[in-house]
Each structure stands twice: as C-alpha cells, then as structure tokens.
Amino acid sequence: MSTASRHAGKLLPAFIAAALLAGCGGSDDGGGAGAVPPDPPGATVSFRTAGLVQGLPHQETDSGGKQTVHVTVLTQAGLKTLSTAPGTPERAAAIKDGLVPGNLVDWLASPAGTVIVPEDGSPAFNVILSKGSSSAAQFNLQKYGAAVTRNDGAPGPMVAAGWIYGKTGSTITVGDGTIVTADQAGRAYATPIKRYEETYAVAPYARVFNVNTDDYAKSETSTFDAIPVTDNYHYGTTSRQAAYLLFDNNYLNADRAKVVAIWYFTPPSRSDGKPTWDVPTQSPMLADKGIDPVSSLPYVAINATSVSSAPYTRSTEPFEMVKDTLYYVGDNEVASYVLKADMGTADTSDDKVIKIDAGWPNSGYQYWKNMELVGIDPRSVTDLWLTHGHADHYGTAVEQLKMMDNAGKTMDVWASKEDVAGVKSDLQGNAWDIPGALPESETILRARTGKFYDYDRWYDFGNVKIMVIWSPGHTPGSTNMLFRVKNPADGKFYTFGYHGGYGFNGLNSPTAANGWRRLSFQHGFSYLQSTVEVDFVAPQHTNQYPIVEVYQALKAYNRDPANAARPLTMMEAMTSKVHDAPVVGGSRITSEFANQLEKRRSVASYKASDAANRSYKSIETSGPFKPGREAGLANVRATLLDEGRIVQGFVGAQNKNPSIPLLAQGIVIPTDSYVNDPGGFYVQVAVDVQDSTYKGYIPQGYRQASPGMGTEITYDGGPVESVHAATGTFHPPEYLRTQRLNSLAEAQAVLARVAKGRTVTLSLTPASEIVVPANVADAFR
Incomplete structure (x- = not known):
C-alpha cells in the first residue's frame, strides 16, 4: 500500500476527531441527519478540518501586547469559536484577512483545540470557497477542484458546491442546472444530458446548516429533511438552492466518500433565467430554434449573462481534435486545449500532458469535468502554458495548482516574461520599462510561474511540437502558439494556429498607453499571415472561429x-x-x-x-x-x-x-x-x-x-x-x-x-x- 493510501485510510477517523476537538466554546445543539460519532481511538494528534465562517473575527490583547484571534465557525460538530495562540498584532491582522463571513476555511488544530499558526508564514486558515456577500453562482466537483488542504502527507477531504436538484434519505444531487435535451439538428437524446451534475452519498451523522447570507449571524443548525430542492431544471426557474458540501474522505477514496456537512444558503440564489446551449450564445446555429417563451425574444438574440458570474451559461462538452493527442476542454466562450505529448521512448517519465490556458476563474468545475470526460485526469497535467495575463485565460491556474499541491503532484507553469515581469527590451536592443498585464495581486501565480518562453523555436515533445511567438498588442506580453501534432491515423504532422491575443478590447481607440500596442497588434496579424503555414485553426475564443x-x-x-x-x-x-x-x-x-x-x-x-x-x-x-x-x-x-x-x-x-x-x-x-x-x-x-x-x-x-x-x-x-x-x-x-x-x-x-x-x-x-x-x-x- 502506498504512503498516500495509508494516510487516506486513516483520514476519516482523524477528520471526525477534528470536528470534536476544533472548538473552544460555542454551542453544539445537535440537529443534522444524525449524531456525530465519538472520538475514535488512535486519532492523530494534528489534523485539518473545515467550516464556514459565521461571524466577523475579533481579537483580544493581553498585557504583553500579544493578540489572540477568535472567530465563530459552523463546523461538522456544530457552531464553534476557534481561537489562535497569542501572537504579534501583525500576525493577528494577517490571520483575520481570510476570515470573511461565508468563507469555507480549513485549519490545523492542536489537541487543546487552539488553531495552529504555522511558523513558516503559511496561512492559519486556508480559504477553500468564498461565498461572502456574492450572489454569483459557485460550483465545485467532488473529486476535482477545491478541497481541504493537504496535511501529514495525505490529500485533504473533498468539497463540492452547486445547486441542489434532488435528495433521498441517503443521497443528495448537486449540479449547475445545465441540461441538454437534443443535438443541434434537433434529434432528441434518449436521456437528457446533465454533464456537470453529481449525486453523493450522505453520512447518517451529517451536520446541516441553514446559512443566512443576509445576516450570517442568524445562520442556524438545520436538518437534512429541511434542505430545499430546486424546483426543476427549466432555465426560467431563477430561484435555485445553493449549497456547500464537505466529505469524509479525499479524492483517492471518492467512490466510498460520504457527505458529512452541508451548508445551504438562504435566501435562495438567483440565476439569470436565460436559456443555455452547447453552442455559444447568439450562435447562428440558434437561428432556427424559435422564440424563447420566457423573454419572447428569438433564442438567437439572447445574450447570456457574464460567464464570470454565471459560468453555467457558457458550458459545453469537450471533444477530441486529433486522436489521442489534441483535445478541446474549454467552455463555449473561452477555449482551453490539452495536448498529450509522447516522446516515443520506453520511459514514460518524459511524456507530457500540456494544458493551454486556464479559462475563466469561476469555471474550473467545467474544465476538470471536461478533461475527465475525454479520459484525462486533471491532476495528470505536467505543464500549464498561458498565453497572456488576462483573467479569462489564467483564471483557474491557481485553483489547478492548489489541486495539484493537495495531491502531492507538481505542475510547471509557463508564461511570457513580458506579461509577468514587463517589457524590458526588444530584439533590436531597445530598453523599455513597460509593465506586464498580469496583476500584481496575483501573488501566487507570479510566484509559481517558473518558466518563461523562448520565442520562435520549436519545443520538441515527440508527437507534439510547440512554437511560441511574442505578439504584443492585446497585452504587452501576448503570445501566439503553433501546435504541430502528429495524427496517429496517417502518421503525418498537422499544424494548428492559436492566436493568443485576438481581442481588440482595450485598443478600440488610441491612448497614450496603447499606441505602440495598436501598431504592434496590427503588425502581429500581418507577420503571421506572411511567415507561417497553418493547417487548422485552434481559436482562443469561440467568437473568433x-x-x-x-x-x-x-x-x-x-x-x-x-x-x-x-x-x-x-x-x-x-x-x-x-x-x-x-x-x-x-x-x-x-x-x-x-x-x-x-x-x-x-x-x-x-x-x-x-x-x-x-x-x-x-x-x-x-x-x-x-x-x-x-x-x-x-x-x-x-x-x-x-x-x-x-x-x-x-x-x-x-x-x-x-x-x-x-x-x-x-x-x-x-x-x-x-x-x-x-x-x-x-x-x-x-x-x-x-x-x-x-x-x-x-x-x-x-x-x-x-x-x-x-x-x-x-x-x-x-x-x-x-x-x-x-x-x-x-x-x-x-x-x-x-x-x-x-x-x-x-x-x-x-x-x-x-x-x-x-x-x-x-x-x-x-x-x-x-x-x-x-x-x-x-x-x-
């Protein structure tokens, strides 16, 4: 048995023990689907658990100026007040940053129940999901995405999020409401497709909370029977029941994991009441689909709500572009591709799974599921290549890094130096001091971007070769990519052109800052037209191709x-x-x-x-x-x-x-x-x-x-x-x-x-x- 498997096997008792030991005062008034089991013998001394922040944190200062942080959290063991050991005011201020009411956080507790503050400067409380006052829909798969932080050599327990669409006495069904009933030719599917919906087993002792997003202080313990279920899948049903769910095990044991805590949010979340399609919003393929009975507008005229606040409006299924090698795994608004590179040697350690761009920050659940649907484990990605520093293309990079960290796996992040560090020079020898597009606030992504592109040469990965071309305009560090992919069907290489900075947004009219980028933007298109031969288009956005x-x-x-x-x-x-x-x-x-x-x-x-x-x-x-x-x-x-x-x-x-x-x-x-x-x-x-x-x-x-x-x-x-x-x-x-x-x-x-x-x-x-x-x-x- 592997080390990870041994840790995973003892994670359940450790996690249940955490729920009992994590409190330092507060109420525990029962409720939920059943009683919490007693502290099992042999539980580990240190462990991570999770809960939803209920109230604003506060601190008390002792006579020596040391500060203790206290916060009330809805945990698997009920409402608990968590406390840190006394520390400096600066440390206390840093601890409070992540303790926003509505945040789902995890922490490491000592046997005495105090929250352990790591000496290495890492957070005392890790934010898993952030609800706060946001009305934006949030979704997270059980097996992929956000989870309790890795500890003691084992991945943390899984977390899920979405709208509740069904429950039985021992199961709960959660998804994003997307339902596809027919293909684009109008042929009905025998069973409607609910691509991002999952059903989970619920432990008999699961704790349930009714979380009041208008006033988190009014949140209360509830019961499984009391959890509302969204009425139906019709897009016109705008009132939908959102929830966070916590499991008793990690992704290595997903097949036998059970839900042990549920936080459902009231008032119910609101969806946009607009139809969704596999094809992009306003696609000409919708021209013959008729009139929307909700809005009385032609379906083709309806522009879906922003993908950042309503990711389900842009969901689509993945597909294979070159057999066993190149896949589309993005949504129907922004593209993301996966290349499976095989060096052709007996040693598979030199093979690569390369993901191109990371999509919208709220859509990770779609990308992970899409990868799974084409037979690729999202945790098998070895390299993430980013085209430029805009959030719709690096949005899930940090989420993927955290998912890899939790699994104990590594992933190299590649980007243009010009969008991370700024434009410092050009090939003519001119010195510049132009900031890149990646925001300074993206501290994790900046720290974890370990490789910068070497332009205008082919990276050779055997059956996959990639060239990166610096093409400023859309951003100072925008890059274009060429994928040369070997087709197993005929043994020939085909080149796909990926223009990584196609958008004219930010360049619509000349300004002091964008003048050089407008000219460079124009130059980049002509440069590609004149210098490269491409067999097929791999667009970056679906409104480009x-x-x-x-x-x-x-x-x-x-x-x-x-x-x-x-x-x-x-x-x-x-x-x-x-x-x-x-x-x-x-x-x-x-x-x-x-x-x-x-x-x-x-x-x-x-x-x-x-x-x-x-x-x-x-x-x-x-x-x-x-x-x-x-x-x-x-x-x-x-x-x-x-x-x-x-x-x-x-x-x-x-x-x-x-x-x-x-x-x-x-x-x-x-x-x-x-x-x-x-x-x-x-x-x-x-x-x-x-x-x-x-x-x-x-x-x-x-x-x-x-x-x-x-x-x-x-x-x-x-x-x-x-x-x-x-x-x-x-x-x-x-x-x-x-x-x-x-x-x-x-x-x-x-x-x-x-x-x-x-x-x-x-x-x-x-x-x-x-x-x-x-x-x-x-x-x-």
Whole structure:
C-alpha cells in the first residue's frame, strides 16, 4: 500500500476527531441527519478540518501586547469559536484577512483545540470557497477542484458546491442546472444530458446548516429533511438552492466518500433565467430554434449573462481534435486545449500532458469535468502554458495548482516574461520599462510561474511540437502558439494556429498607453499571415472561429442514422482552406487561419471600423501613425525582403464544409461581421522602407495628432516591428500591404512586380499602406 493510501485510510477517523476537538466554546445543539460519532481511538494528534465562517473575527490583547484571534465557525460538530495562540498584532491582522463571513476555511488544530499558526508564514486558515456577500453562482466537483488542504502527507477531504436538484434519505444531487435535451439538428437524446451534475452519498451523522447570507449571524443548525430542492431544471426557474458540501474522505477514496456537512444558503440564489446551449450564445446555429417563451425574444438574440458570474451559461462538452493527442476542454466562450505529448521512448517519465490556458476563474468545475470526460485526469497535467495575463485565460491556474499541491503532484507553469515581469527590451536592443498585464495581486501565480518562453523555436515533445511567438498588442506580453501534432491515423504532422491575443478590447481607440500596442497588434496579424503555414485553426475564443459549432455540427452528422457507416472525425469536419476562396495554381489562396487573422486585422486597420462601430477608432483614421509618416511618404526607396503574397479580404462564412449539413453554408459569427469583404484583395510584402525616421518602434513621449480623436496624443514608447528584428537593425522588416485592390486580377498584376531582394520606389499613406496608383502595377516601381 502506498504512503498516500495509508494516510487516506486513516483520514476519516482523524477528520471526525477534528470536528470534536476544533472548538473552544460555542454551542453544539445537535440537529443534522444524525449524531456525530465519538472520538475514535488512535486519532492523530494534528489534523485539518473545515467550516464556514459565521461571524466577523475579533481579537483580544493581553498585557504583553500579544493578540489572540477568535472567530465563530459552523463546523461538522456544530457552531464553534476557534481561537489562535497569542501572537504579534501583525500576525493577528494577517490571520483575520481570510476570515470573511461565508468563507469555507480549513485549519490545523492542536489537541487543546487552539488553531495552529504555522511558523513558516503559511496561512492559519486556508480559504477553500468564498461565498461572502456574492450572489454569483459557485460550483465545485467532488473529486476535482477545491478541497481541504493537504496535511501529514495525505490529500485533504473533498468539497463540492452547486445547486441542489434532488435528495433521498441517503443521497443528495448537486449540479449547475445545465441540461441538454437534443443535438443541434434537433434529434432528441434518449436521456437528457446533465454533464456537470453529481449525486453523493450522505453520512447518517451529517451536520446541516441553514446559512443566512443576509445576516450570517442568524445562520442556524438545520436538518437534512429541511434542505430545499430546486424546483426543476427549466432555465426560467431563477430561484435555485445553493449549497456547500464537505466529505469524509479525499479524492483517492471518492467512490466510498460520504457527505458529512452541508451548508445551504438562504435566501435562495438567483440565476439569470436565460436559456443555455452547447453552442455559444447568439450562435447562428440558434437561428432556427424559435422564440424563447420566457423573454419572447428569438433564442438567437439572447445574450447570456457574464460567464464570470454565471459560468453555467457558457458550458459545453469537450471533444477530441486529433486522436489521442489534441483535445478541446474549454467552455463555449473561452477555449482551453490539452495536448498529450509522447516522446516515443520506453520511459514514460518524459511524456507530457500540456494544458493551454486556464479559462475563466469561476469555471474550473467545467474544465476538470471536461478533461475527465475525454479520459484525462486533471491532476495528470505536467505543464500549464498561458498565453497572456488576462483573467479569462489564467483564471483557474491557481485553483489547478492548489489541486495539484493537495495531491502531492507538481505542475510547471509557463508564461511570457513580458506579461509577468514587463517589457524590458526588444530584439533590436531597445530598453523599455513597460509593465506586464498580469496583476500584481496575483501573488501566487507570479510566484509559481517558473518558466518563461523562448520565442520562435520549436519545443520538441515527440508527437507534439510547440512554437511560441511574442505578439504584443492585446497585452504587452501576448503570445501566439503553433501546435504541430502528429495524427496517429496517417502518421503525418498537422499544424494548428492559436492566436493568443485576438481581442481588440482595450485598443478600440488610441491612448497614450496603447499606441505602440495598436501598431504592434496590427503588425502581429500581418507577420503571421506572411511567415507561417497553418493547417487548422485552434481559436482562443469561440467568437473568433466557430470551433464549438464545428464539433456540434459534426456530432449531429454522426448521430444521423444515415451516416452510421461513415462517421467523420473532427479533422474531417474542420476545413484548412476557405471554401469559396479563389483557386490559383490548383490551390485556394486563403487559409482558414489567414482568414481568421484578417478579420481582426481589418478591425484594427480600416475606417470601416469607425463607420460600423462608434466605439472603434481605426489606425487609418486615428493612428497612431508611424513616426515621420504623419503625412505619408511619397516616392521612397524600399527593399523587398520576400516574394510577397496576396491576402483576400475577410470571408465571413468560416469553416464552410458542404459534406456536413449544418456547415454547408459555413458559420458567420456576428462579432465584427461588417468587415466581411471577400471581393477585396491586398498584396502584402516584407519590406525595408528606407526612410530616415521610423525605426520599428514608437519613441517615449512621441507627440502626434489623431484626426479621428480630434486631439494630440503624447504616446508612451514601445516596440512594434522591433520585437522580431535582429539586434542593431536600423530598419527592421515591416510587413506592409497595398491599399485595397478590387479584384484578384489586380492583385496578381501587383504581385508580379514583387521579387525578393529588389529595390523599388513606392509611396505610403499615413497609415503605412502602399499607395495603389491608377495603373496598379506601378505600386512597386
């Protein structure tokens, strides 16, 4: 038997003993589903237990200035007053920080009942779940996620949270209310899917509390019979019964664990009363679903409540993208992927389970369950790779770290140094002092981020290879990733493009701080279009590329009895090239990845953004303009550094796949759909423009007029092309494009004048677009 198993076997008596010894005064008036069993013989001397903070902590000071902290907690043994040993006022203040009424906390108790304050500076009370005054829905799985802290070499007891949907004399059912009754083709499931719902055994001696969130001091002991049950699963049922549950055992013994304490919250929690779907909110796949009887709005018009406060509104099922290797495990709003990397050696210790991004902070229960549903233990993750420092992408990183710590396992956290420590330099040798996006308050994540990316090289993990490209804009340290994944079906490698900083939020209009990022954002899209070849898109958000719709369409196709003999895979459902793109030399000229990039590149660049969305101010109308080009450049010499390529305007119907009925017309995502311009073309080329001012960055304090904003802006300095330039390069390569061309034939005429190494004369607009004269071929002279 392993050490962990031995500890797990004696955890139950130790935990029950904790409930009896943890108090120092307070009431214990019985109630619950049964009596607490007596202190078993041979109980361990030190142990961790858990309870819900009922009242504000207070301290008393002795004659020597030492302070003792007291707090009332609803524990498995009833209402208890916990006390620490006397200590310094600073220590007492730190202890009180986590003792917020409604917090579920754990602690280590001495045999005398006082709370042990660790000498290593770790918390005396660890916060497991935090209710407080929050009305946000909270969910936590029994086996995965938050739990009592590891102690004495063994994982702590499990904790669950959610809405109560059923109970018997010895069980309780908890979930998030998500229910799926039919696939996207309208075929009903024989049994409705409740993906995030679980039923637990309840111990006969379980303690039950009715917790009053309006006034925690009025919380009281209750009974199992008195626990309310949410009326039904209909999304219009807005009053739902929330609860926290504590188990008598850890995840290693989940199959035999029993609930020993229940805290149910009154008044009941409120849900948003809006429908939920596996596909994203407002997906075009909802256009034929009819009218919502609750709101009288078309289902497709309803925008779900924020995922941060109502994670269940964005839940979806996981799916396999490359057999046994690449999986989607995110929700239907923000993506997260898992790559199973096998070095191909007999020693499996060099294999990796790599998770890409960590999703929303309140949605961990979905990600852990989704991983389990595709056969991956969330605790098997060896590496967590984060794309940038925004909470919707690092949100569950700390939760995962705590889950790994509780299991006694390690996980390496990777991130861009630029978003953790800030931008200190670029590849041209410029020094900067630009703060990163990861908040200073994320102290745990900062301390645990142990590896920073080495850019523009392939990390080789055998059947999986990953390249990370620094692409500032969305944040100073945003990164893009390429996944080269070996498909076991044919033994070939396929490349997936993951744009890790696609959002235009924060860049909508120029400011002193974001000027360099707006230009760098635009540059990053063109850089990828010109330098990488990608087979498939792996989007970061589902409003960037319809990855979830593709899977749901595939699922509906495979569930059709007519297709039973020839089911398709996700790789067959995803398209590599835009279906309606022009064919040149036997191949369609536009990849789905380049098309996805073009959508947001267009939003940042062109005045159509201003006309269609009042909150947008494009670079074309509002800048910033590259220094020295405020009036454009006429007849400047330039050296062409590659062969150039034709870029088609954005094609709105993404992943058009006539072989699958629901994808026959592609998926037109409504976000920024006004940039749809399949009839427009551009010639894009890497070029060294030999002007005397612009050096690939915005200097600190550069002042410039913004016509669209009607003011002058003094910009903070920052890198643009210099993020990819060799040290000391006076003119870093720019990836510039022509003004819009009206046909493929015009684009081909311009491209015919492009040759690598050729020095030409060209003119530029203030937005650094290559001017197209009446004779388009004279754009490069």
